[in-house]
Amino acid sequence: MAKKQRSALSVTREENFPEWYQQVVKEADLAENSPVRGCMVIKPYGYALWDNIKIDFDAIIKDTGVENAYFPLLIPLSFMEKEAEHVEGFAKECAVVTHHRLEADTENGGLKPAGELSEPMIIRPTSETIIGHSFAKWVNSYRDLPMKINQWANVMRWEMRTRLFLRTSEFLWQEGHNVFATETEATDNAIEMMNTYNEFFEEYLAIPGIPGIKTEDERFPGAVETYTVEQFMQDGKALQSATSHDLGQNFSQSSGIKFQSKEGQEEFAWTTSWGLSTRVIGGLIMVHADDDGMVMPPRIAPYQVVIIPFTKKDIDEEALLDYCSSIKFMLSEFGIDAKIEDGEHSAPDKLWSTIKKGVPIRVEIGGRELEEDTVTFVRRDIGRDSKQTLPIQDFLEQLPETLFKMQDEMLEKAKKSLEQMGHEFDDVDDVRKFFADESNAGYVKVPTSMLDNPELDKIRSEFSVTPRCKPIADNGEKVILSRAY
Secondary structure (H helix, E strand, O other): OOOOOOOOOOOOOOOOHHHHHHHHHHHOOOEEEOOOOOOEEEOHHHHHHHHHHHHHHHHHHHOOOOEEOOOOOEEEHHHHHOOHHHHHHHHHHOEEEEEEEEEEOOOOOOEEEEEEEEEEEEEOOOOHHHHHHHHHHHOOEHHHOOEEEEEEEEEEOOOOOOEOOOEOOEEEEEEEEEEEOOHHHHHHHHHHHHHHHHHHHHHHHOOOOEEEEOOHHHOOOOOOEEEEEEEEOOOOOEEEEEEEEEOOOHHHHHHOOEEEOOOOOEEEOEEEEEEEEOHHHHHHHHHHOEOOEOOOOOOOOOOOEEEEEOOOOOOOHHHHHHHHHHHHHHHHHOOOOEEEOOOOOOHHHHHHHHHHHOOOEEEEEOHHHHHHOEEEEEEOOOOHHHOEEEEHHHHHHHHHHHHHHHHHHHHHHHHHHHHHHEEEOOOHHHHHHHHHOOOOOOEEEEEHHHHHOHHHHHHHHHHOOEEEEEEHHHOOOEEEEEOEO
């Protein structure tokens, strides 16, 4: 019997997927729970990943004419009340600020809230209402349109059951808010942003998704239509990775966003909003990571290469580190980010740390490489079997192509997995059989008309299944059902 290779994690995906996920986050040093209930501390390596997502996506949206701005964290309760459907949808998730200072509690000791606010303030769960207040001042004429604004910010939605990155009370995101003169422009923009998200996920995160339209009961509160990109994790559950909302004139009417048309008529504007959050990092983990830990797509990784010097008593350590530094410099000349693991930890610990963090390329430098002017390297997505040694110049010339190939192959692997997860049924009994069998993973596609079948409601309740979207590719005639995060 072949000896089982050592794994970096103590539990596999097959044994316990939720625990495996938590271990990947911990061992990759991405984040940890904070002392504030339901919130997380994003550690430097995790934040470097989020930084790359921000930088790349920010450049993409700016190419479409979007400008960045910032709006207040606190939203007056009266602003939320202007949009009844919107506030109803978020009411149970809102955190409310009612006082503006602390003072000594002479009776019980410690501190207590004091200075009650004349109006309660909501910590933003999303910013349509307060941004609408500014738009009402900024938009006066058709000449002011379209107006395209985005903010990178934090939001709070009071969650009862939390999981790092996937569902936390406070999380980071971008929220775009656009204003248009016509209904057609707004609808086209909402669809455009859905497609922009999908392309970004594929090209940068190597994650395929299913673009679609949310069903009425899953629609964003106050929206006319919600467009989504649904992704599927290795355990077969769906993750709503990004949404784009056609808000019609609902928010412009409640916020007073009006403009004078070319014909001199006063009209309400048409608005959209769209966003992605740090939960995409959770999706990145659950699509690409393996039983050794994280696997980073090269295009989004905090750094593409880690260089590990293997020192021994008979090796000139200074010469070895100088060689590693020269490799790092040469990589930078090729536009490739690299890091040298030259700390006090043992070489095996450095190796396993690199594996668990999912660094795309691991370079191992020892006495032989120093003497022969070569590089030994390993692709993280393939693992141990990909190890090879090349002359330094050959390695440098081949590496860009290797990273492109790695990115493409990770996407193709994820696409194949997504394809295998899909099942199509026309009979409600087949849907029940699928979800009743716990060995089945993935999603079911059924005719949209089946949503009116009372038996489907029973299945949804019994097996915790939700309609994820009506895929754009099916022209709204089909709907996807699955378990979800």
